[in-house]
Amino acid sequence: MTPGIERPYAGGVEIEWTRSGFERLGFVGWKRFGLIERSDLPDKHGVYVVISEALGRPEFLTKSVGGPHKRKPLTVGVDVLSKAWRDGAEIVYIGKAGGRRGLQDRLWAYARQGRGHSAGHAGGRFLWQLPASEKLVVGWREVDGVSDVEEALLALHVAAFQSRPFANLKDGKRMTLPRACECLAAALGVLPRDVG
Structure with a gap:
């Protein structure tokens, strides 16, 4: 199969x-981080995925463009980033958004962090050492039980x-494959081998 469009089975569920x-x-939205405005985002709970349209191995930035978390820079070593990268992968981050305003607060804070502003989280910080991180695209789906859906x-x-x-x-790791499949069937309508 071509890297980036693989649809391997995991626990009987096929996801592209x-x-x-x-x-x-x-999943809807599909906004570039560099162009997101707060008004683009729903104030509901949900999960989201960040995609990179450049599938080859990037030349990682030696310094993060992301704003600090708790006054600490987000930069990690290029060797750490290289080990984490998988060539051909389109999905580069999976996240969740709960809280009072859900996706609106989380993704707006995330977009602002990518523009150099401080944020109250450090999740996904590797993204800000990708070249042209402002072109990363985020899509989301409103769901309940965001922690379980993200884990699944x-x-x-x-x-x-x-x-x-x-x-x-x-x-x-806290979720077994059978439980992950049940969770996604309930939350997203993913049934064994019905996606792709």
């Missing part, structure tokens, strides 16, 4: 780990590729 695959799962997506990604998405620092 691409923008088009997630569009079929009901991460668990299935790890089962499919033996690695987590590039900028995720956790990998869904």
